[in-house]
Amino acid sequence: MFKLKLSALGHPNPESFNCEDEKEYRSVVLWLEDQKIRHYKIEEREGLRNINDETWTDAYNAYQKDLVSPASEGTLNEQLNWLLSYAVRLEYADNVEKYKNAKIEETKKTAPNVVSSNPLDNLDFSSPAFKAGVERVSALAGIGPHPDPKMRLAALAKILKTNPHPDPPKTEANMIQHPSDVLKLLFVQDLRDLQTKINEALVAVQTVTADPRTDTKLGKVGR
Amino acid sequence: MVVRQYNEELKYLEKINPHCWKIKKGFQPNMNVEGVFYVNSTLEKLMLDELRNACRPGMTGGFLPGVKQIANVAALPGIVGRSVGLPDVHSGYGFAIGNMAAFDMSDPKSIVSPGGVGFDINCGVRLLRTNLHEKDVQPIKEQLAQSLFDHIPVGVGSKGIIPMNARDMEEALEMGMDWSLREGYVWAEDKEHCEEYGRMLNADPSKVSLRAKKRGLPQLGTLGAGNHYAEIQVVDEIYDKYAAGKMGLERIGQVCVMIHSGSRGFGHQVATDALVQMEKAMKRDKIETNDRQLACARINSVEGQDYLKAMAAAANFAWVNRSSMTFLTRQAFAKQFKMAPDDLDMHLIYDVSHNVAKIEEHIVDGKPKTLLVHRKV
Numbered sequence: 219m220f221k222l223k224l225s226a227l228g229h230p231n232p233e234s235f236n237c238e239d240e241k242e243y244r245s246v247v248l249w250l251e252d253q254k255i256r257h258y259k260i261e262e263r264e265g266l267r268n269i270n271d272e273t274w275t276d277a278y279n280a281y282q283k284d285l286v287s288p289a290s291e292g293t294l295n296e297q298l299n300w301l302l303s304y305a306v307r308l309e310y311a312d313n314v315e316k317y318k319n320a321k322i323e324e325t326k327k328t329a330p331n332v333v334s335s336n337p338l339d340n341l342d343f344s345s346p347a348f349k350a351g352v353e354r355v356s357a358l359a360g361i362g363p364h365p366d367p368k369m370r371l372a373a374l375a376k377i378l379k380t381n382p383h384p385d386p387p388k389t390e391a392n393m394i395q396h397p398s399d400v401l402k403l404l405f406v407q408d409l410r411d412l413q414t415k416i417n418e419a420l421v422a423v424q425t426v427t428a429d430p431r432t433d434t435k436l437g438k439v440g441r
Numbered sequence: 442m443v444v445r446q447y448n449e450e451l452k453y454l455e456k457i458n459p460h461c462w463k464i465k466k467g468f469q470p471n472m473n474v475e476g477v478f479y480v481n482s483t484l485e486k487l488m489l490d491e492l493r494n495a496c497r498p499g500m501t502g503g504f505l506p507g508v509k510q511i512a513n514v515a516a517l518p519g520i521v522g523r524s525v526g527l528p529d530v531h532s533g534y535g536f537a538i539g540n541m542a543a544f545d546m547s548d549p550k551s552i553v554s555p556g557g558v559g560f561d562i563n564c565g566v567r568l569l570r571t572n573l574h575e576k577d578v579q580p581i582k583e584q585l586a587q588s589l590f591d592h593i594p595v596g597v598g599s600k601g602i603i604p605m606n607a608r609d610m611e612e613a614l615e616m617g618m619d620w621s622l623r624e625g626y627v628w629a630e631d632k633e634h635c636e637e638y639g640r641m642l643n644a645d646p647s648k649v650s651l652r653a654k655k656r657g658l659p660q661l662g663t664l665g666a667g668n669h670y671a672e673i674q675v676v677d678e679i680y681d682k683y684a685a686g687k688m689g690l691e692r693i694g695q696v697c698v699m700i701h702s703g704s705r706g707f708g709h710q711v712a713t714d715a716l717v718q719m720e721k722a723m724k725r726d727k728i729e730t731n732d733r734q735l736a737c738a739r740i741n742s743v744e745g746q747d748y749l750k751a752m753a754a755a756a757n758f759a760w761v762n763r764s765s766m767t768f769l770t771r772q773a774f775a776k777q778f779k780m781a782p783d784d785l786d787m788h789l790i791y792d793v794s795h796n797v798a799k800i801e802e803h804i805v806d807g808k809p810k811t812l813l814v815h816r817k818v
Contacts, residue, residue, distance in 0.1 A: 417629035420622060428625020430768060432592075432602045436659075440596025440666065 223302040227254055227309060237295055244269040247278060247301065254305040257285055343368055447496040454508070462488075464524075469512035469731050473519075476511040478526025478539075491532065504532035505732060511540055513731040519544040519551025519740075521805050521812065529818055534560065535734035536817050543812040546740060546800065552728065553745045554737035555712045555719065555752075557815030559796040561665075562711060562752055563759035564703030565636070567792035569767060570689045571774065571785050573696040575675045585673065585777050592769035593671055594663045601662030603765050610658050614646040617757030621764035628788075631764065635792040637799075639760040641753035648750040649707075650714050657707025657758055662765035669702045671766060688790045698774075698787075700766050703796065704759035711755045715748040740813055749798070756797055763792060 224232035229249065236242050248266050251257065258266075258281075265277025282290040282297060289300035310317050342348060352367040352374075361373050453468035457477075462485070464476030480488055491506040505513070507530050514536055515524035521543055530539035535556025544551040578585060594600060603626075605613070613620040618639025621627045632638045646654075664671055676695040679685045690697070704711075722728070722738040722745075730737065738744035767789060771782035778785060795818040803812050 413633065417633075420629040424622070424625055424629070427623045430625040431604055432769070432772070433604045434591070434602050436600060436604060437591070437594050437602040438598070438600035439590075439594045440599030440663075 220298065220302055223299075223306055227302070227305055237298060241269060243294065243298065244274055244278075246298070247281075250301055250305050251281070254308060255285070255301070257281070445496070447493045450492060450496060464508060464512050464515070466515075469509060469516055471516040471729070471731065472512055473517070474515050474521070474523050476508075476515045476524040476526065478508070478511060478530050479528050480526075480530070481528070484528060484530070488530065504534070507532045507537040507539075510535070510537040510732070513735060514540055514542050514557070516731050517542070517544070517552055517554065517735065517737065518728065519548040521545050521810065527818055533817065535732060535736070536815070539818050541814070541816050541818070543801075543803065543814045544740065545805075546811040546813055549739065549741060551740050551813065552737035553740050553748060553798060553813055554735055554815065555715045555748060556735055556737075557817055558712070558752060558798050559817045560709045560712045561703035561705075561796055562708030563756035563794045564669075564701075564708075564796040565759065565763065565792060565794040566699060566701045567635075567763050567767065568790040569698040569700070569770060569787050570790055571696045571698070571787050573778070573785065574692075575694040575696060577778075578673065578696050581777055582673070585773070588773040588777055589671060589673075589770065592773045593766050595666070595669075597666045599663040599665075600659040601765065602769070603662040605658055605661055607654070607658070610654055610661075611646050613661075613761045614649065614654075614754040614757050615644055616640060617644070617760045618764050620757075621761050621768075626768040627764045631767070631789045634789045635760065636794050637756075639757075639764065639792070641756045643750055644753035644757050645750035646754050648747045649711060649754050653707050653710035653714065653751075653755075656710050657705060660705040660707065661758075661762055662769060663705065663762075664700075664702050664766065665705050671698065671700045671702075671770065673697075674699055689786065689788060690790070697790075698770050700763055700770070702759070702763055702766065704755045705762065707758045708755040708796075711748075711751045715744070715751065718744045718747065752798065756794065759794070760792070 220235060220237060221232045224235055224246075227250075229235070229246070235246065237246075244266075248263070248269065251263055251266055265273065266281060268274055268277070279290065282301075285301075285304065287297065287300050287304070289296045292300075349367045352370050355374055356363075356370045359374050359377055361370055361377065364370050364373075450468070453465045455463045455465065457463050460479055460481060462478050462480065464478070466472040466475060468476070478488070488507055492508050495506045495509065504510070507526060510532055511524050511526045511530070514520070525541040526537060527539040527541060530537050532538070533540075533556075535554065536542070536559075538559070540557070542557060544553070592602065594602070609620075616623070618627060618632050618635060621639075622629065622632060632640075674697045676690055676693055676697065679690065679693065685691070716736045719736040719738045722742055723730075723736060726739055726742065728737060728739070738748065740746075740749075771785075771787050774785055774787060775782050795816060798813055798815045801812055801814050802809055803814075804810070805812070
């Protein structure tokens with residue numbers, strides 16, 4: 219826990235830090251104030267420095283109050299997390315120029331990570347389960363036999379791309395479009411039911427009011 | 442009218458694509474917007490010939506050429522977008538037939554013009570379907586046609602066979618198809634298949650002259666003359682199977698009835714009365730137009746409002762008229778085939794108006810606007 223933030227701040231041993239250990243926890247807080255946050259003057263940090271003392275907790279609570287930490291009421295982990303984030307924020311603010319450029323590097327680093335977490339990359343193409351699966355979808359799409367299941371999969375991809383198929387890709391627009399279409403159709407159906415009932419009522423009233431007469435004697439054909 | 446040589450006139454016209462021409466500002470004086478018209482090669486020749494003839498010396502009187510009329514409409518106060526000539530464009534009274542124009546309701550100078558609606562207010566077309574096949578009708582088509590003639594009198598001066606008194610008339614003018622529904626001349630679902638549900642809510646019969654009501658009263662349920670018709674038609678091609686199926690048109694050879702008619706002498710009188718009032722209003726409000734036939738009044742003036750209310754009453758009259766003819770058609774078919782109109786599936790597919798001015802919401806230059814749309818086609 220907190221490994222990333224600690225290493226980002228340059229903590230000497232972020233790997234081994236155990237936040238459950240009271241002593242380690244307290245020393246990290248002290249380290250943060252000493253090295254990064256520096257909210258107090260050096261002589262005011264005495265309370266935090268007494269790591270082994272019972273009064274440390276009071277000093278810590280006062281410290282959080284002075285920093286206006288929103289997490290001061292939370293668990294110890296939440297409190298430390300906020301302190302770490304605050305420190306990172308300060309560190310960044312001190313060296314905006316430097317870290318601006320670092321950003322690009324980070325995204326590059328994360329991109330391959332995402333791909334490696336893709337389950338398809340870990341597929342075993344020679345496994346019988348894979349072969350059986352390809353066999354099934356190929357039969358559905360009407361793709362002829364081929365010794366290499368990967369070849370059949372490629373053919374399937376081609377067919378899906380070129381032929382219109384019933385399932386549209388799940389984009390964000392679709393996720394909103396589909397439910398709203400359903401609502402619209404339900405609304406139209408409701409309206410139709412209402413109109414039908416109105417029409418029935420009108421027909422019922424017509425039995426009282428209607429008297430459609432014609433009188434052929436009135437008719438006169440013009441020029 | 443500006444007098445120029447035909448070649449000079451052509452400089453103001455630009456062919457944007459094979460079916461669309463633009464009329465640039467300056468073609469007629471004071472154009473607020475550009476004009477546009479849609480034609481194929483045949484209609485294009487007619488339009489340009491009309492203009493060429495008008496450019497010859499000594500050509501005065503009669504209607505102006507359609508292109509000039511579209512441009513004159515573009516010069517009316519409050520017009521937005523463009524003055525549009527649809528593919529049926531040809532010269533008419535003031536506005537060309539096929540000329541559509543929308544006016545901004547929020548502009549106090551915007552006008553309403555009876556010429557933009559036409560004399561046959563709410564002239565329109567409706568289509569009824571049947572479940573009959575052509576071969577069912579062929580053997581008795583003479584009798585069927587005669588029966589239709591007996592039920593729906595045609596021609597100038599014809600009188601209808603639906604008895605109406607003055608009170609019925611007032612109610613019909615106010616209620617439109619709701620009146621026909623109450624009296625049992627139409628089916629409840631007919632209203633759903635009619636533009637505006639067959640009733641303009643702003644209709645006010647008290648704004649209609651006695652003369653108009655007297656002319657209209659005996660004419661209810663008559664077709665009129667000119668290009669009006671009640672035709673028994675046969676489906677001979679289906680372009681969109683799904684859409685046609687939704688309308689109940691399932692197969693080639695299916696028999697339909699189309700009725701094209703309007704508000705008869707009633708609408709004509711409403712328009713004539715309004716033109717007289719508007720000429721006065723134009724003088725008072727100092728409204729200038731390029732053509733005397735484009736008599737108009739500000740939408741918010743008394744004359745403008747009176748016209749819109751009377752026009753709505755005329756629109757209702759036209760819907761009652763077409764509804765009455767629908768009733769008579771159903772009767773005629775029922776008698777010939779000795780079946781109820783229900784069993785003949787004689788539903789109204791749709792009723793669309795082509796001579797009206799309606800208040801509508803549209804997007805103009807990316808902003809929603811309330812417009813008074815004149816349609817005369």
